[in-house]
Amino acid sequence: MQHNLSDIMLSSIDLFCSAAEHQSFTVAAQAAGISPAAVSRTIMRLEERLGIPLFIRTTRQVRLTDAGKQYAAQCRVALALLHEAEQQAMGAQQTPSGTVRISLPAAYAHWRLFPLIPAFQQRYPLVDLEFHISNHSVSFSRDDCDLAIRGSELSDSTLIARKLEDAELVMVASPGYLRRHPVLKTLKDLAEHQCIRFILPSSGRSAPWLVRVDGEQQEMAMKGGLLCSEDFLGGLSLAKGGAGIYQMYRFVVSGALNRDELHEVLPSFNGATRPFYLIYPQTQHMPLRVRVLVDFILANLRQPERPDKRQKG
Numbered sequence: 001m002q003h004n005l006s007d008i009m010l011s012s013i014d015l016f017c018s019a020a021e022h023q024s025f026t027v028a029a030q031a032a033g034i035s036p037a038a039v040s041r042t043i044m045r046l047e048e049r050l051g052i053p054l055f056i057r058t059t060r061q062v063r064l065t066d067a068g069k070q071y072a073a074q075c076r077v078a079l080a081l082l083h084e085a086e087q088q089a090m091g092a093q094q095t096p097s098g099t100v101r102i103s104l105p106a107a108y109a110h111w112r113l114f115p116l117i118p119a120f121q122q123r124y125p126l127v128d129l130e131f132h133i134s135n136h137s138v139s140f141s142r143d144d145c146d147l148a149i150r151g152s153e154l155s156d157s158t159l160i161a162r163k164l165e166d167a168e169l170v171m172v173a174s175p176g177y178l179r180r181h182p183v184l185k186t187l188k189d190l191a192e193h194q195c196i197r198f199i200l201p202s203s204g205r206s207a208p209w210l211v212r213v214d215g216e217q218q219e220m221a222m223k224g225g226l227l228c229s230e231d232f233l234g235g236l237s238l239a240k241g242g243a244g245i246y247q248m249y250r251f252v253v254s255g256a257l258n259r260d261e262l263h264e265v266l267p268s269f270n271g272a273t274r275p276f277y278l279i280y281p282q283t284q285h286m287p288l289r290v291r292v293l294v295d296f297i298l299a300n301l302r303q304p305e306r307p308d309k310r311q312k313g
Contacts, residue, residue: 077283100146103143105135123292140159150277165275172247173246178265195244196226
């Protein structure tokens with residue numbers, strides 16, 4: 001059976017998106033100037049049309065089903081495209097506005113992106129930014145994100161990954177820790193030290209450390225009784241407090257190194273890198289508010305390619 005969209009249908013989708021955003025029929029009703037019962041009836045008719053439940057309802061709250069999350073994400077994109085098409089048809093000058101949701105790891109948020117946000121706000125004052133700070137892999141439909149920054153390129157062919165940089169890693173420890181423990185001369189000496197480990201959310205396993213040996217990048221499986229999960233910066237706090245040795249991005253610890261709060265450990269073996277990518281779904285019609293943030297990030301965060309130290313010329 002062929003279904004045709006009508007003004008009523010578009011209004012129902014708009015109301016559904018409002019309820020999905022606020023996770024509340026009452027708030028959506030207040031915003032639309034109608035009763036919560038009217039919102040509930042509208043969404044029930046939408047569910048009947050689609051043949052799937054969009055919300056899980058309890059006496060205290062409503063929350064989206066997995067199908068509802070995916071439908072909401074797609075509907076928001078569709079409504080944004082309709083709004084932009086209307087503005088263009090009316091000859092209105094395009095001004096980026098609306099909310100952009102971006103997921104990124106804590107280290108990259110605090111030391112790379114956040115310092116640039118005031119400049120973005122000054123340039124695009126009508127664009128609101130919602131930051132989701134997490135090391136977990138992102139699902140753009142489930143997590144309702146427009147963009148993500150991650151430390152690995154995703155294999156999903158429906159996504160675009162733009163490399164931002166190869167971030168250098170460095171092993172660090174506090175001066176107090178190094179005074180209390182044996183001098184480190186080789187990588188084998190790390191076995192006699194407390195190495196702070198980070199648990200990868202994707203696998204539940206300890207992240208290997210990356211080192212350079214004779215110009216080649218290698219992985220090392222570390223041992224140690226201090227483990228952090230979820231918060232990658234937790235290990236840094238432990239290292240600053242003198243609890244052990246930690247491997248962290250140089251852009252995070254450069255200030256602490258300059259202030260002698262931390263010392264570099266085994267510097268001749270540092271210099272390995274991990275990549276960071278800006279990731280977003282492939283689409284023919286990226287909303288303008290998302291496009292300006294993509295362009296801003298690429299213009300301000302994308303670093304020139306580092307020469308491969310393994311190549312000899």
